[in-house]
Amino acid sequence: MSGTSEGPMPPAGTAPDTGQPMVTERDSSDVDRAELRDYRSAFQVAALPMAVVDRHGQVVRANEALGGLLGTEPGVLARQSAADLVDLASDRRTWQAYREVLGGSRSRLRCTRRLKHPDGRSLWAEITVVPMAGPPAGGGSDGVLLSVADISDRRELQNRLRHLQMHDPVTRLPNRTLFFERLSTALEGPPFQDDSLPRHGRIGLCYLDLDGFKAVNDTLGHRAGDRLLAAVATRLTDCAEADGFDRSGSHLVARLGGDEFAILVEDSAGTHQLTELARSVLNALQQPFDLAGQRLSVSASIGVVERASAGTSPTGLMQAADTTLYWAKADGKARWTLFDPERNAHRMTRQALSSTLRPAVERGEFTLEYQPLVCMADEVVRGVEALVRWNHPQFGMLPPNRFVSIAEEDGTIVQLGRWVLRTACRQARRWQVEHPGEPPLFISVNVAVRQLRDSDLVADVAEILAETGLAPGLLQLELTESAVMGSSGRPLRVLQALSDMGVRIAIDDFGTGYSNLAYLSRLPVSVLKLDGSFVRGFRYEDGAHPSPADETIVEAMVQLAHRLGLTVTAECVETSGQAERLRRIGCDTGQGWLYSRAVAPERIAELIGTRALEV
Template sequence: MPDDTAAQDTSHRTGSARSRAAGAVAFARRWAAELVETSHVPMSLGQVEEFLLPLTELIAAALESDPFDAEPVVEVGDDLVAMHFTGEGVLRSTLALVTGELPELLCLPGGPDLVARAGAVCGVLADAYAHALRQRTLDEQETIKRAVLKARDAMEQRLRASEERFRTVFTTSAVGIGIVSTDWYILDANESLLDILGYERDELSRTFAGELVHPDDISGLADLYGELVRGQRRHFTTEKRLLRSNGDQVWAHMVVSLVRDERGEPDYHVVMVEDVSELHLLQEWLRHQAVHDRLTGLPNRAQFVSRVESAAGRAGPTTRIALCHLGIDGFKVLNNGLGHDVGDGVLRETALRLRSLVPESRGLVARTGGDEFGILLERTSDTAEVVDLVERALRAVAEPIRTGGHEVSVSASAGVVERRAAGADPAELLRDAALTLHWAKTDGRAQWTLFDAERSRRDRDRLELAATIPTALRNGEFFVAYQPQVRLADGVVVGVDALARWDHPVLGELGAERFLDLAEQTGSAVPLGWRLLGEACAQATEWRRTLPGPALAVNVRLGLRHWRDPELIGGIRSVLADSGLDAERLRLEVPAAAVLAEDGDLPETLEVLGAIGVRVVLTGLRPGHVDRPALELLPVHGWKVSRVPAETAEERGLAELVALAHKADRVVVADGVATEEHATRLRDLGVDVAQGPHYGEPGHAADIEELLADR
């Protein structure tokens, strides 16, 4: 059987590799078809495909790299330029294919990570392509300059040949070339430069070159020219805006060289111009995408954080600032129920509504996460102003949304932080807003909650406590405290309730109510449960050996995660075997609400435990609020109520529960018995077993031994 599995794995990997290779070939073929339409190179379509296949593999490897590294894609940009794939649209079509078709053909898993990787790969590819073009421009410029100098310095009989060579480069170059006098009038221009600027030759001749430069870029160009004339540089490279004949702007990559005469005096300039408007727009688009959410068009979390930092940094001593962290309630249910297209439509409409509420001069609305939005409001007057905005935002989100053929109504919750901006820590502002949103959702949803410093402190303390549970577990800081359980009919101790305690090195002894819920949240509940269960069972076995009278039962509370552990039954068998405890002396507590609401394997688990002799006790029952038929059907030993009834109606409910339990051959245990009066009332109501301060507080094993010795 293992050989078959290995063969299947090998076959699967081979199939995946073949599928990927086929995808790479298909992409190279598609890419080649695009490039031959935009560039004329002396290669057949098949040769172009062969040339592009290894470049495809480079891009694919970068997308799949771990850790992610886009730098190898630099070779792709270099090779495209080296093979003269430099026609208009080459870069645009290449990037469109990389972001659009390559992931699908290679069967790459989608998601935000793939989108981010594809964007980074495209950025590196675009930069490499632009750099290679610039380098080629520099190389051509140097060739021209050498040709010019050679023409001037050559002997008269070679002058004509030299000038012819220059003229060939001048007239055939795809780069715009202009010969400009030292007083910046255009003496000559090739066809490429005329095309870039949109002029006829006679229109451009003797035109002052400064008139072709955007007014905002003149001063920077003049500074570079001064360095050139003073001999501080042989040439300079820059990107400036030029003006076409119709007034349109052209982003131009320019290389300007100064040619000197035989005396070393400035003679004329050679200016090489390449239209990089498309590349400039692409770079602008990439910069925009880096700080905006693609789905909604809103600023993303990175821009939101930057804006918050900026607002806090420039705030005056009395300036106030507000953050609202807003989340759509139940968005996952909406997505799963109606589909992601409907969910996307809800997010887009929500973004539009929120953006309309905040003037750009006062703040910013951003999408900060999947179904979450951030609102920054600057220069607030007081909390009331912010509350008004938040309430309007919640009402706006709650308005019905029509999308994807559905009318959808959603609600939202919001966490609000408003405070003095000067000296505020942006990271703390963002953290407090996110925490306050969590409170709003926890407290009931469809509402807003204002940040509370004291509640935040308590939450931080709980989180810090939760973070130390795994270490405390390794250090053996948890132990079992035992509380006696007494049979009400005769007052005999029949068992003990094993309760988890934490001997915290700073806070002292902590009760289970301080940390069990945290253990459930951090994933430590199961290992903690096994440790406490093992200790309690071992102690019960020791008491059976050393104490006179009937053996004590031991009651252990397990967390819900532990009850759902697939290793539960096997683990309990092992604990019983290791400790030597009889199965019928072990009582395991399980929340009744969890069992009654469970549609998985928990009821079956209870049956298996009963079959091996372990007794199960349902906890958390509220007399008068129980599903009687469901309770009767559950295979459990008993039911446990957590408090003594305080009113006549509660007593009636408990009496009914006791009658139902005894009819079903179950026992009823009451917790929280504090007085003899409590014990008498419970005994009169028919309760079987009780525990609480009246019979003894939770203590060490020695305390139980002393209690039994006294009785």
């Protein structure tokens, strides 16, 4: 015996060490073939249309579902270009991504395509292309798996949701969101267009709202208001379609909210097209509406903007349209108004002035100039009118008519008026001190009606006179005729208190306002300043004929004023002929370019004690 013992031999077909069944090369190949058959069977019977595509983009194998989708036998698809079958080359970005997946540098492509079904209907499909390792379905070298999923139902649902999001439920018109989307697209540049149609490169907009729509809602209820809006939408659409017939540009009618509508002309033929469209809209809306037995009549105000598309932004176009709509309503409603660049520039300037007016007072950007008030009898300067100027850092020196009305609207006139009064009184007192041998000049200062109502003008005047040392009799306050006439309550008490203090009250531009002479006996007025329009009728020079009516009116007013104990100042005296006639009539004081324009304080100092026409 050898001294060793051998165990029992393992059964045939098992590993000697483990006792597990041995896998031969033949057995392994049988398993691979079985798996391959399973893969191919699953691939063929899958409900999802699929194809195996080689690295060159050729179909290796297609399943039954894909053949059915494309209306052919799966075998016919072999060796065809997969990109052609599902339209992957129609745009550059998708084509590039597809090539990258084929080349192995990209892990996935997913895109949406609209395909034609064999039964004639269109369907939306989601195409997915992914690399595949090994040849499970088609055999051969590695390739990619292309699958096609029918997403028509989902796409239809998305379209319905988008329609709801982009349209107004009351009028069924595009809403504000869709309007601005379309406007932005139009301004970015037109997509593919028919070269046979002329293109103008212009855009137009009619922006409108209904006049008095709130009254319909308030009196008849929101249901009637909604019916009216829907009816208006129908008429606007009819007008837009009639105007757009046979034109190259399309029209979009939208409800922007409330009773605001817009008609966008994406390729305007010019201003005439937009104004004709606006005119037809007005005519259409002026026809009565019959709504569930109720007959309603409405009108609209329309802002019209037309301009080149290049350089125009959605924001800029809408700002212009909103401004023009405001003009249409301010001009009387029930009309259309065309955007006017000059009018808009004036508005923008006014806005700029309004926003900087109050800080300008605080920064000391205002200054005073003085225009002489000359005695008609001896032509000696007896007083001056203080005229405020704004030395604007952007617009230069501005006269009062550019900013005083703005100051009255926003209340800055109270602060500005107080500064003007203090500065003028201080200057008048300085002239008096510097020329002790001459009769002191009185100072005339304009006062806005808002100063009477919104400030303690009596206290301000008393404080400033005490501060500067100017006598009350040397201060004259000018108010316009429209501000003084009809005064009662607080304004009348203010005027009376100022008069009791010794301050003189003058009515400026007399003869152009109410001209109710009965008020003169009730108001504490000392001076009437005749409006310059009467004085201009006295002109003899340059062959011009004087107006007998103006002379008669002025003479009557001067005589009446004198009988009431008032003095009269004539404004806008420009010629010696006018001055002579006013002197004969009995006018007390004259003011105008014949004597001097408004000048700096230093120039007034030179006129003190002299005849104005001799300096």
